[in-house]
Amino acid sequence: MSKKRIGILTSGGDCAGLNAAIRAVTRRAIEGYGWEVVGIHNGTLGLISTPVDAEVLDHKTFSGTLLRQGGTFLGTTNKGDPFAYPMKDGSLKDRSAEFIEGFRELDLCGLIGVGGDGSMKILNKLCERGNIPFIGIPKTIDNDVACTEFSIGFTTAVNVAVDALDRLHPTAASHHRVMILEVMGRDAGHIALHAGIAGGADVILVPEIPYDMEKVAAKIRHIYEHEHRSHALIVVSEAVKAADGKPVMKQNDEGRFNYGGVGHVIGEQLYKMTGAETRVTVLGHVQRGGKPAMRDRVIASAFGVSAVDLLAQGKTNRMVAWQHRKVVDVALEDVVSHYNNIDVSGTLVHTARGLGICLGDE
Structure with missing residues (x-):
C-alpha cells in the first residue's frame, strides 16, 4: 500500500x-x-x-x-x-x-x-x-x-469501584451500616463482579443471575448473627431488576430512559426485611473519568x-x-452478532461463591 x-x-x-x-x-x-x-x-x-x-x-x-x-x-x-x-x-x-x-x-x-x-x-x-x-x-x-x-476503559472503571468500596468500608464499620454501591455496566455485570471480589463485598447482584431478596436478607442476618459483624458491603449492577422483574430506569432531559436507582430500591427492601440501616452510593459517570x-x-x-x-x-x-495475553483480530460479523455477558459457570462466579459472597440465588 x-x-x-x-x-x-x-x-x-x-x-x-x-x-x-x-x-x-x-x-x-x-x-x-x-x-x-x-x-x-x-x-x-x-x-x-x-x-x-x-x-x-x-x-x-x-x-x-x-x-x-x-x-x-x-x-x-x-x-x-x-x-x-x-x-x-x-x-x-x-x-x-x-x-x-x-x-x-x-x-x-x-x-x-x-x-x-x-x-x-x-x-x-x-x-x-x-x-x-x-x-x-x-x-x-x-x-x-x-x-x-x-x-x-474497563480496568479503570473497576478500579474506581474498588476504591469506592475501600472508602465505604470504614464508614460502614463505624456506623454499623450496610453500604450499597450501585455501579454501571448496562446489561452485563462485569464491573460489579470484579469490583465486588476485589473490594470484599458480602453481596454482589448482577443482571445475569436472578436474585431473591430473601436470600440477600438471609446473608445480612448471617453476618450479624454468626460472623459477629455489624456492617456489610453490597455491590449492585445498574441493570439488576427490581422485585417486579423490571429494571429501574429514569427518563433524562432528552426523553431517553437510562438505568439507575435499583440500589435505593434494594436498600429500602433490605431495611424493611432486616432492620439494617442502609446507605446507597451511585457511582454513575465517575467510573468513566479519571486517569x-x-x-x-x-x-x-x-x-x-x-x-x-x-x-x-x-x-x-x-x-x-x-x-490469551495477546492481540488478535476477529471478524466484525462475529463481534456484532454476540454479546459478552458474565459466564455464570465461569471462574469468577465460582470464585465469588467460594469466598462466601452471596449472589442472590443461594
Missing part, C-alpha cells in the same frame, strides 16, 4: 484510555508507514457535518499529557445514528450517504473506529455500504464487547498499533481483540 491518509474516530460513551489508543494509531501510522492520520471529531457526527469536522494528527498533538488523560480529546457521541438521524422536526433521516461522502472528502483510504458493541454495529454497516476499509478497536467500561477478554489505569493504557496502545498494521496488510471489517 502506498502512502495514504487514514482516519480515526471515537464513538459511544467515553472512558479512560481512548487518548492512548488515538496516540498509538497516530504514532504507528507515521513511524511505521509514513502515513497521515486525520482525527475525526465527535464520532460519526464529524463526517456528516458541513464542513467535515476533523484535524490532522501528528507528534505535536501528543507532546503533552494526553496519554494520561481520561475521555477523548476528539470528542464522541452515543446518539445520532446516521441511518436514523433525528431531525429538528421530529423525523428520522438516513444520512449514511453523508457519512460516506465525508470520508471521501477527506481523501481517506481507511478508517479506524474505537467503540463499543453498538458503535461497532453502526460503523461496520456504514463502512460496508461505502466500501470503506474499516478496523474496530473495542472500548467500553461495561466490557461487553464480544470476542475480547478486555475492552479499553487511565496501566492495563487500559497498555491494551489501548497494543490495539492501536495492531489496527494500523491490519490496514497495512489490506485487511478490513476486522476488530482487534485481546485473547
Whole structure:
C-alpha cells in the first residue's frame, strides 16, 4: 500500500484510555508507514457535518499529557445514528450517504473506529455500504464487547469501584451500616463482579443471575448473627431488576430512559426485611473519568498499533481483540452478532461463591 491518509474516530460513551489508543494509531501510522492520520471529531457526527469536522494528527498533538488523560480529546457521541438521524422536526433521516461522502472528502483510504458493541454495529454497516476499509478497536467500561477478554476503559472503571468500596468500608464499620454501591455496566455485570471480589463485598447482584431478596436478607442476618459483624458491603449492577422483574430506569432531559436507582430500591427492601440501616452510593459517570489505569493504557496502545498494521496488510471489517495475553483480530460479523455477558459457570462466579459472597440465588 502506498502512502495514504487514514482516519480515526471515537464513538459511544467515553472512558479512560481512548487518548492512548488515538496516540498509538497516530504514532504507528507515521513511524511505521509514513502515513497521515486525520482525527475525526465527535464520532460519526464529524463526517456528516458541513464542513467535515476533523484535524490532522501528528507528534505535536501528543507532546503533552494526553496519554494520561481520561475521555477523548476528539470528542464522541452515543446518539445520532446516521441511518436514523433525528431531525429538528421530529423525523428520522438516513444520512449514511453523508457519512460516506465525508470520508471521501477527506481523501481517506481507511478508517479506524474505537467503540463499543453498538458503535461497532453502526460503523461496520456504514463502512460496508461505502466500501470503506474499516478496523474496530473495542472500548467500553461495561466490557461487553464480544470476542475480547478486555475492552479499553474497563480496568479503570473497576478500579474506581474498588476504591469506592475501600472508602465505604470504614464508614460502614463505624456506623454499623450496610453500604450499597450501585455501579454501571448496562446489561452485563462485569464491573460489579470484579469490583465486588476485589473490594470484599458480602453481596454482589448482577443482571445475569436472578436474585431473591430473601436470600440477600438471609446473608445480612448471617453476618450479624454468626460472623459477629455489624456492617456489610453490597455491590449492585445498574441493570439488576427490581422485585417486579423490571429494571429501574429514569427518563433524562432528552426523553431517553437510562438505568439507575435499583440500589435505593434494594436498600429500602433490605431495611424493611432486616432492620439494617442502609446507605446507597451511585457511582454513575465517575467510573468513566479519571486517569487511565496501566492495563487500559497498555491494551489501548497494543490495539492501536495492531489496527494500523491490519490496514497495512489490506485487511478490513476486522476488530482487534485481546485473547490469551495477546492481540488478535476477529471478524466484525462475529463481534456484532454476540454479546459478552458474565459466564455464570465461569471462574469468577465460582470464585465469588467460594469466598462466601452471596449472589442472590443461594
